[in-house]
Amino acid sequence: MDIRISDDVLADDAEAVITVWFVNSGEQIVKGALMVEIMAAKVQYEMAAPASGVLNIVAGVDAVIRKGDIIGCIVVG
């Protein structure tokens, strides 16, 4: 399952930065657990895991991201 920056987090033209992944690539994560923080204009937003499975990070810490970007995926199963 792709982890995508959803429409309600960032404005259309806003850039954000990944500040913390709370779980490493290759580790198990549980649906609903705190997964990643991103920051835009000095405001932090957190995202919870959308599913349980193994996390695969695509956009690492300090990566610049926009609305709709895929920042990682969770391999379910």
Add this chain to the structure above:
Amino acid sequence: MNDTNPRRLTIARAMAEAVQQEMQQDPKVFVMGEDIGALGGVFGNTRGLLEEFGGERIRDTPISETAFIGAGVGAAQDGMRPIVELMFVDFFGVCFDAIYNNMAKNNYFSGGNVKVPMVIMTSTGGGYSDGGQHSQCLYGIFAHLPGMKVVAPSNAYDAKGLMTAAIRDDSPVIFMYHKGLQGMGWLGTEAGATVDTPKASYEIEIGKAKVVREGTDVTIVGLAMGVHNGLRAADQLAARGISAEVIDLRSLVPLDRDTVINSVRKTGRLIVVDEDYQSYGVSGEIITSVVEHDYSILRAAPKRVAYPDVPIPFARPMEQFCLPNAEKIVAAYDAM
């Protein structure tokens, strides 16, 4: 959150969780400061608290440190356990009478009859070009004045345990957290500060240093960001076959001199890393602690890697030039 999930926390979250857990079990604990309510703290360390505890216990203040730190002292003497945020330690000047003449001394002035169980949490450090009045550490100033305990964690695990201990302590405690370790992107990111942190409440004893890497050839002593620079230097030295021991002081008052002395007795060499100004400060105190105890355990003159005695420059190249880093620590070793 699921308790079985791997759980790393930033220092910011670890601080907030310690405060949250103490507030849940002790109605006397409350928080005051600038932007600590709806915003959750400029450095993220009070996020979620207003929603859980409301505005009576999570009190946003005006920009008036003199007033609200004084109010904290009064509340503490009246039986409350306030946690008060001084957003940038650099602005201690306007409120220092409340801190060092009242908070630190009233227990003594009253012959022990009045306790001041108060925590001041305050941000330190620079590295992100915020100028000389938003970038200082000032560890030495607070550690110099008696009557206050002083802690400065380097990672989330220690931050949570030290904050819990600070809130429960009947003495006033200055909790100095480095902005570059908070896990806030715009302040720079030190990944090593975001570590596994238990959800259940626990204390770390104030006044105990920790050997975070064992070694035999040189002792590198640091606190907060200095620990991470020390660990990077230890990696570089290891690549050359040199074994460095790294000590995280964690507390400045009380100061765990024994851990430092025992390490230097083994290694014979001492480098102190301090992001506060060099002269009249922490680095001199650490070195003196060893020399006063037994200068014969030193096989080389001790070195310090500290901030030069100049106001912190705004310009990025100039600030970065002044800051301690791993390369300067390695160079200090090479000069021994």
